[in-house]
Amino acid sequence: MERKFFVGGNWKMNGTKSEIDGIVAFLKTGPLDSNVEVVVGVPSIYLTYVKNILPNNVSIAGQNTYKVAKGAFTGEISPAMLLDNGIPWVILGHSERRNIFGETDELVAEKVAHALESGLKVIACIGEKLEEREAGKTEEVVYRQTKAIADKIKSWDNVVVAYEPVWAIGTGKTATPQQAQEVHAQLRAWFSKNVNASVAQNVRIIYGGSVTAGNAKDLAKEKDIDGFLVGGASLKPEFVQIVNAKK
Numbered sequence: 330m331e332r333k334f335f336v337g338g339n340w341k342m343n344g345t346k347s348e349i350d351g352i353v354a355f356l357k358t359g360p361l362d363s364n365v366e367v368v369v370g371v372p373s374i375y376l377t378y379v380k381n382i383l384p385n386n387v388s389i390a391g392q393n394t395y396k397v398a399k400g401a402f403t404g405e406i407s408p409a410m411l412l413d414n415g416i417p418w419v420i421l422g423h424s425e426r427r428n429i430f431g432e433t434d435e436l437v438a439e440k441v442a443h444a445l446e447s448g449l450k451v452i453a454c455i456g457e458k459l460e461e462r463e464a465g466k467t468e469e470v471v472y473r474q475t476k477a478i479a480d481k482i483k484s485w486d487n488v489v490v491a492y493e494p495v496w497a498i499g500t501g502k503t504a505t506p507q508q509a510q511e512v513h514a515q516l517r518a519w520f521s522k523n524v525n526a527s528v529a530q531n532v533r534i535i536y537g538g539s540v541t542a543g544n545a546k547d548l549a550k551e552k553d554i555d556g557f558l559v560g561g562a563s564l565k566p567e568f569v570q571i572v573n574a575k576k
């Protein structure tokens with residue numbers, strides 16, 4: 330079965346209502362490849378605003394949820410709250426959550442497990458730091474991060490894995506198609522060995538890290554790259570060309 334191409338936009342902590350109106354306008358104009366699943370990751374405060382103006386062919390994600398449904402966790406939001414507002418996706422484990430806000434593999438895994446149990450679909454982010462790649466530890470790191478999640482969840486059906494090398498995020502230093510394909514293939518082999526052949530075949534593994542309209546087509550040609558998680562470029566009209574990279 331062919332894996333449906335998936336392009337996520339991660340707006341991070343960016344946007345005003347007027348800027349968001351501009352983003353929604355180019356998403357509406359498109360035209361977006363109907364064979365691609367498109368999801369935009371929106372700051373919590375704007376989720377309802379955006380949900381009410383998005384075109385029907387674009388879905389929406391929160392950018393973080395906590396590991397339990399409710400309680401004394403000031404500042405956090407829960408999967409139940411996203412679902413209560415009609416938000417079906419969440420981005421979890423982003424390297425900025427891990428490296429700026431100290432989220433451990435264990436906490437990320439607990440968040441992914443609770444989000445899935447609650448009924449959310451999850452974009453689960455992994456990726457190595459530059460020093461880890463330079464030390465030849467890329468595989469070790471991404472396998473460790475993936476295993477932490479695998480140990481806590483029952484199904485990968487509602488998970489998209491985003492491989493985002495930290496050294497490529499926001500730097501303009503995109504992984505080459507060969508570099509990205511190598512890690513995606515290693516991850517698929519890991520799934521085959523440690524989960525099962527069906528998950529290995531069907532789980533979508535998307536690439537993130539300085540994806541632009543200029544490099545998306547070459548990256549999209551790689552057989553184990555099933556889409557993208559786009560930061561900076563998702564705020565710009567070129568995001569439409571990235572969505573259409575397979576065309």
Ligand SMILES: O=C(COP(=O)(O)O)NO
Pocket residue numbers: 339423493497498499500501537538539540558559560561562
């Ligand atoms: O963090 C990223 C990628 O960001 P950039 O595209 O800006 O490198 N995706 O979640």
